[in-house]
Amino acid sequence: MVGSKKNTVYSMLILLPSLILLLVFVYGFIGNSFYVSLTDWGTGAALRENPVKNLIGLENYRQLFTGAIHERFRQDLINAIFYSLFLVAGTLGLGLFLAIMLDKGPKGENILRTIFLFPMALSFVVTGTIWRWIFSPKGGVNLIPTWFGMERGDFLWLSSREKVALFNWQSVPQIIAFILFVIFAFMLYGGWKNGRKTQTVWGAVLSGLMLFYAAVLHYLLPPILPYAEFHGFSLATVGIIIAAVWQYSGYTMALYLAGLRGLPVAMYESAKMDGAGDITYYLKIAIPNMWPITLSAIIIISHISLKLFALIFSMAGADNASTGHPSVLMYLITFRANNFAVGAAISVILFLMAALFIIPYLIQSYRARR
Amino acid sequence: MKKGLTLMITLLLLLPMVSVWAGGQQEGTATAEETETVAVPEVKLDYGKPSGDLEIFSWWAGDEAPALNALIDLYNDNYPQVEVINATVTGGSGVNAKAVLKTRMLGGDPPDSFQVHAGQELIGTWVAAERMLDLTPLFESEGWMDVIPEDLINLIGTENGIWSVPVNVHRSNVMWYIPENLEEWGVEAPQSWDEFLEIAEDLEAQGVTPLSLATNWTVNHLWESVALGVLGADKYDGLWNGELSWTSDEAVEVWATLDEVLEYTNDDFSSLSWQQATDLVVGGDAAFNIMGDWAAGYMSTTLNLEPGSDYSWAASPGTDGVFMFLADSFGFPKGVKNPAATLAWLKTCGSKKGQDTFNPLKGSISARTDSDLSKYNDYSQSAAEDFADNRIVGSLAHGVTANEGFMNDFATVMEMFLNNRNPEQAANAAQAIAIQNGIVSR
Structure with missing residues (x-):
């Protein structure tokens, strides 16, 4: 008993320096960014020795989401969501496919494995430079049709201004309310089915509120923007997504391959015995059994998707708004325009987006350890 | 489980406190009024012998x-x-x-x-x-x-x-061309944007891009040449000293002209570097390019062309007698x-x-x-x-006439304009950022 107390003191002492450093350099600085985002630090005299900072509350955030000149931020935010979705879907899909192919133990498996994994060793800057050449409008992939005697392709991979799946920014609150309604409705259903009273009541109240907002209140309140502003999936991002998927599918392949090899052989054999084909085995048995791997892959890749800065910067340039990402915009607004407060507000929003991915993961791994 | 969550929530709640503490350390006591009256320190002419x-x-x-x-x-x-x-x-x-x-x-x-x-x-x-x-x-x-x-x-x-x-x-408002090519196509360097638009029709019919353009900032570069050509030197200066409103008819006209000019440029411009835009002119794919005179350095030194005979230049349309410098x-x-x-x-x-x-x-x-x-x-x-006898005005794209905040926001306005090609809206947005960055007062 005495010994364990002593141990606790020792371990606390050993942890203390890194805890303090962490508090100051991570949480303190996050806090400071948050504070800066609430001020008006920027414009002309921003770089004075003692810059004047006035607290202006959430004005910077309001401007970002509803101000006329921050249209680019809103499109970048939409881009970020699409980047994350497609990067996760692409790397998981392709990685799983490659892993299953290699799981069959083809000839030269070792070499193939290394080849698929290699792109991950490159930095985003190298990947970006290579793929910029591949996607240049008058060369690269656009030349492929000429091999078959056809016209040269004319798709502008990185600079197309076309957008698809357009929606009006004014209806974003309605869309969010509807998504929340669906989530709360599931909560209600789950509570009702399992006979949990509190969950049922909360689910009913919240889903009702959201439905009321989406169906009625939204039309009564003034719109968040005085005019319609259309955003959508920018086709120029396809090039960036392909390059990023190329770089990271080797990594998900390695994860899945380890997962497949980790499954007991008996599982495969008994599935075979029961007459399951390869497709049934992978689809119905292997993939569901690898759920923990899929989950951590989703979290890692979506996390990477928030850090696409270097890839976009080297591949399309920071000024190319069609491929924009909030992190690139943050750099421009902070270091080119000296608008530190607005830059801080963007980074806080990015931080919250990252937290959205990380916190469920932390909770899950904490539960698992228990 | 609950303990962990409580800890995390506590930490999150503590953040603003930390930030207020950290911010308090930095906040200066100087206010704008106080600092403006302080005399500006001058350079001394004698610091001793340099070493x-x-x-x-x-x-x-x-x-x-x-x-x-x-x-x-x-x-x-x-x-x-x-x-x-x-x-x-x-x-x-x-x-x-x-x-x-x-x-x-x-x-x-x-x-x-x-x-x-x-x-x-x-x-x-x-x-x-x-x-x-x-x-x-x-x-x-x-x-x-x-x-x-x-x-x-x-x-x-x-x-x-x-x-x-x-x-x-450096000079910003220069239009570059290859004299031999122009002769072949039967055109001359235009003296105004109206003249350019006439010639452009003709060039396009011959399968030539009238004006080559490159990445984002070169569009801003083109804008300042168009603005100078449309407004003239006095009114162009007026944009920067607050005498001409960004929403005035003349300023909207600049955007409208740019809109027409952009019809005669290469589609893939956002993916090209400024050198590649120059290459289009040198290679005979495009007739003209508006670029600063570092393009002369590129053509003379890197491409080994002889100024005056292999390539030639004129002030960008409508800006003869004005030298836009950086x-x-x-x-x-x-x-x-x-x-x-x-x-x-x-x-x-x-x-x-x-x-x-x-x-x-x-x-x-x-x-x-x-x-x-x-x-x-x-x-x-x-x-x-x-430079010695022309009227001299400053360049926007290269930092002479506006601060960095305006320059960066202007690039965003330009992106907006390239997407929707709405001169009125671009003029309004330009006015908004001019106010925000202190170019004009409210």
Whole structure:
């Protein structure tokens, strides 16, 4: 008993320096960014020795989401969501496919494995430079049709201004309310089915509120923007997504391959015995059994998707708004325009987006350890 | 499980407290009213004999390094006791260097002198931040007031002083073409945008792109040439001194003209570098290109073309007699480690010998009107003549007329315009950012 107390003191002492450093350099600085985002630090005299900072509350955030000149931020935010979705879907899909192919133990498996994994060793800057050449409008992939005697392709991979799946920014609150309604409705259903009273009541109240907002209140309140502003999936991002998927599918392949090899052989054999084909085995048995791997892959890749800065910067340039990402915009607004407060507000929003991915993961791994 | 969550929530709640504490440490007591009345510190003319180390911060690497090195060699001949440290951060027009410079200045470690675009890019950032010394005494004692054009001195100074020594002058409003090709297509360099639009029709019918364009910033570059051509020099200046509203009919007309001109450019412009846009003209795919006169350096030096015969130039349509300039310059930051050596450096930069050493290699012209023209090539000689007797206005895309905040926001407005091609909306947005960045008052 005495010994364990002593141990606790020792371990606390050993942890203390890194805890303090962490508090100051991570949480303190996050806090400071948050504070800066609430001020008006920027414009002309921003770089004075003692810059004047006035607290202006959430004005910077309001401007970002509803101000006329921050249209680019809103499109970048939409881009970020699409980047994350497609990067996760692409790397998981392709990685799983490659892993299953290699799981069959083809000839030269070792070499193939290394080849698929290699792109991950490159930095985003190298990947970006290579793929910029591949996607240049008058060369690269656009030349492929000429091999078959056809016209040269004319798709502008990185600079197309076309957008698809357009929606009006004014209806974003309605869309969010509807998504929340669906989530709360599931909560209600789950509570009702399992006979949990509190969950049922909360689910009913919240889903009702959201439905009321989406169906009625939204039309009564003034719109968040005085005019319609259309955003959508920018086709120029396809090039960036392909390059990023190329770089990271080797990594998900390695994860899945380890997962497949980790499954007991008996599982495969008994599935075979029961007459399951390869497709049934992978689809119905292997993939569901690898759920923990899929989950951590989703979290890692979506996390990477928030850090696409270097890839976009080297591949399309920071000024190319069609491929924009909030992190690139943050750099421009902070270091080119000296608008530190607005830059801080963007980074806080990015931080919250990252937290959205990380916190469920932390909770899950904490539960698992228990 | 619950404990962990509580801990996390507590930590999150603590964040704002930490931030208030951290912010409180930084907040200054100075207010805007107080600081405006403080007298501007001037440069002293005697810091003693220069010796020790001198750190020169610039983005002149690669093609531009030989010019800087020649200037440093000249400095070392005059002041052999000083060890020059050449600190360069690569990246076109200083995009990376400026960010590094900001962290160094904020960290209290200013280089002894740094390269900066003359004009509002320096004034709006570093002079507004009160981190520069007024160089008026130096200009007077060196006699630069008489040899540097007055228009130029007005653009690199404010009523409180002159803030940097220009080492070179580039021209922004130049239209480049290949005379042989124009003859073949049966057109001549247009004198106005209306004339251009007529010619463009003809060129397009012959399968030639009338005007080649490149990445984002070159569109801003084109905008300033269009604006100067449509408005004329007085009204163009009016945009920057608040005499002409950004939402006026004339200003909307600029955007409308740009909209028409953009119809006659290459579709893939956003993916090209400015050199590739020049290549389109040289290769005969495009007729004209509007670019600063570093394009002359590229064609003469890299492509080995003869100015005047292999390639030729004219002022961009409607801007004959006006010289839209941009300049690189060096200033004197407060609190430098070696003021004596810095002063000597600025003297070298502004001297006739210094400018005539640097500029022929850089492909630019001297900011002085008394330079030795025999050292320059044909293009530079013609530019120098224009510089001496033309009306001089400042460039937006290269930092003369507006601060960095406006420049960055203007690029965003341009993106918006390229997406929706709505002149009215672009004019309104430009007015909004002009107010926000203090170009015009409310």
